[in-house]
Amino acid sequence: MSILKEGLPVALCSDHAGYELKEQLKQYLCDHGIPYKDFGTYDSTSCDYPDFAHLCAAAMERHECYPGIAMCGTGNGIAMTLNKHQAIRAALCWQPDIVRLAREHNDANILVMPARFITVEEAKVMVDTFLDTPFEGGRHQRRIDKIPNLKR
Ligand code: RB5
Numbered sequence: 001m002s003i004l005k006e007g008l009p010v011a012l013c014s015d016h017a018g019y020e021l022k023e024q025l026k027q028y029l030c031d032h033g034i035p036y037k038d039f040g041t042y043d044s045t046s047c048d049y050p051d052f053a054h055l056c057a058a059a060m061e062r063h064e065c066y067p068g069i070a071m072c073g074t075g076n077g078i079a080m081t082l083n084k085h086q087a088i089r090a091a092l093c094w095q096p097d098i099v100r101l102a103r104e105h106n107d108a109n110i111l112v113m114p115a116r117f118i119t120v121e122e123a124k125v126m127v128d129t130f131l132d133t134p135f136e137g138g139r140h141q142r143r144i145d146k147i148p149n150l151k152r
Helices: 016-031 050-061 076-082 096-104 120-132 139-145
Strands: 010-014 036-038 068-072 090-092 110-114
Touching: 010 016, 010 050, 016 036, 016 068, 016 120, 050 068, 050 076, 050 110, 068 076, 068 120, 076 090, 076 110, 090 096, 096 120, 110 120
Parallel strands: 010 036, 010 068, 068 110, 090 110
Antiparallel strands: none
16 A cells, blocks of 8 residues: 555655665656655765755645655764654654554654665665555554644
C-alpha cells in the first residue's frame, strides 16, 4: 500500500553531502513513475542544509508535496532543521526496519537518510519501505498528537 497522495509530488532535499544520493534517488523515482519536486541543493558545492530543508518543509506544510525524502552526510542536521516545522515528523533512518517502524508508529512524513553511511542500494530499499508502509494509528495516533509544541 502506497502512502503517495494523488497529484502530490514527493519532496526532496539535501546538502552537498547528500547531493549524489539525491540524484540517484531522483532517477529511481522517475523509473517508477513517481513525481517529485527537488528543493536543492543542485550541485556538490559545499552549502548549508537548512537553506534547503526549510524550503522542503514549508512546501509540505502548504500541502504542495507529500511525503518527503531528505539526506545530508549524517542525516542529523537536515532532520533537526526539518523537525523545527510543526507539521513535520522527519525520521532519521539507516535500515529498513527503522523505516518501517517510523511509518507504522510515528507516521513519519519525511524519510531522512545519512548519505555518507549507506549505499545507494540500501537507500532504495529504505525508500520502498517508506512509501509502502501505512501508519498503524490507534495508540500511536494519540502519541503523535502530543508531539507539537502547544506553547506556540
Ligand atoms: C556536511 O559536511 C555535514 O556536516 C552535513 O552533511 C551533515 O552531516 C550535518 O549534520
